[in-house]
Amino acid sequence: MAINRILIANRGEIALRIHRAAHEMGIETVAVHSTADADAMHVRLADHAVCIGPPAAAESYLNHAAIISAAEVAGCDAIHPGYGFLSENARFAEKVEAHDIAWIGPKPEHIVTMGDKVQAKKTAGELGLPLVPGSDGAVSDPEEGRKIASEIGYPVIIKAASGGGGRGMKVCESEDKIESLMSQAGSEAKAAFGDATVYIEKYLGNPRHIEFQVFGDGNGNAIHLGERDCSLQRRHQKVLEEAPSPVISDEERERMGEVCAQAMRDMGYRGAGTIEFLWEDGEFYFIEMNTRLQVEHPVTEAITGVDLVREQIRIADGKPLSVAQKDLEFRGHAIECRINAEDPFTFAPSPGKVTYYHPAGGMHVRVDSGLYAGYSIPPYYDSMIAKLIVYGRDREGCIMRLRRALEEMVVEGVKTNIPLHRELLHQKDVLHGDYSIKWLEEWLESRED
Structure with missing residues (x-):
């Protein structure tokens, strides 16, 4: 199908960036926005604009139903998610495609695979990408953690399988600390991402x-x-x-x-x-x-x-x-x-x-x-x-x-x-x-x- 009208499921400079590229291709744009962004530049420049909720991102830019409804009401052929917000949400990508709207992004199954860090590392290894030495997957038992750490050599880093931004990451310098640091990393990960799964890698000193x-x-x-x-x-x-x-x-x-x-x-x-x-x-x-x-x-x-x-x-x-x-x-x-x-x-x-x-x-x-x-x-x-x-x-x-x-x-x-x-x-x-x-x-x- 030909893309003639794109809904931009984002805000700020990236929404404006997508609008400009689309217009240079002769494609119309639909901006969605929260009430806090009613005066935003991407809203002013887009061909059409739809308010999708209050300021809180959970009620606007992360609201699947509101965004897909806006796309259908505005007659959009495609949705571009930009970065952040829903750009790596496989469930949202699946919903978009289920509504016969083109998803301007990777296949949902690839978003799922690369969104889970344990699965991503496994897949990367199978694809021939060089890996940091570490566990083959999730590690839950401290004894197993000690065994892996001694094999790859201290220091090691304990990482949350989900999420990022430095949360759920602990550097372990010695064997006597691995149990407590695994527990701390798991607790942080659970609080931040709802998933306590952690894995272990070699810690690189100055990369x-x-x-x-x-x-x-x-x-x-x-x-x-x-x-x-x-x-x-x-x-x-x-x-x-x-x-x-x-x-x-x-x-x-x-x-x-x-x-x-x-x-x-x-x-x-x-x-x-x-x-x-x-x-x-x-x-x-x-x-x-x-x-x-x-x-x-x-x-x-x-x-x-x-x-x-x-x-x-x-x-x-x-x-x-x-x-x-x-x-x-x-x-x-x-x-x-x-x-x-x-x-x-x-x-x-x-x-x-x-x-x-x-x-x-x-x-x-x-x-x-x-x-x-x-x-x-x-x-x-x-x-x-x-x-x-x-x-x-x-x-x-x-x-x-x-x-x-x-x-x-x-x-x-x-x-x-x-x-x-x-x-x-x-x-x-x-x-x-x-x-x-x-x-x-x-x-x-x-x-x-």
């Missing part, structure tokens, strides 16, 4: 976070679009991302990219996906796969010239991939800064009215945002209000352009983390690309001393 963007047509054809380095993180939340990684060679990119693409061919994967790895001492270790579009997808678009949202819509419409692996070229360097409405160093959220807004501009500078002067940032959702993406011919030039763009960008009326990004881009380790997933938290602690 980087490297992820590969993949794309499949659902019929056994798949490509990779290179890697992104997302190692600058705070509490497992990404702050700044770049592509390509400063530490990955062309040979490593080609080898690991092909391993990822082949895994997606073997799965029959459909749409956009990201395979995430920890990288240390030249070795990749699979962490998880995100079966959706990533926040940081623009840096990949910058170095490949491929519009990933457009590609998602094409695939959902039954069309083939628009680019072959042999035709993909990786050119230049791109960096994305996540701009959040929060104190730049305490990270306390700062919702409120934007009194003045001036986005950065100039050659190869992109700002994805729904901000405007007079807009009130609601307190109910994620604090990210914009993404600043800059491209350069090389990494050094990209950093210089990004510094200039951060100097230009102004958001008044609320606090933002723009000062944090400005400071980061003057740190020697960042300039040299010499950082790991622990670097940012350690640097923030050193600033306080």
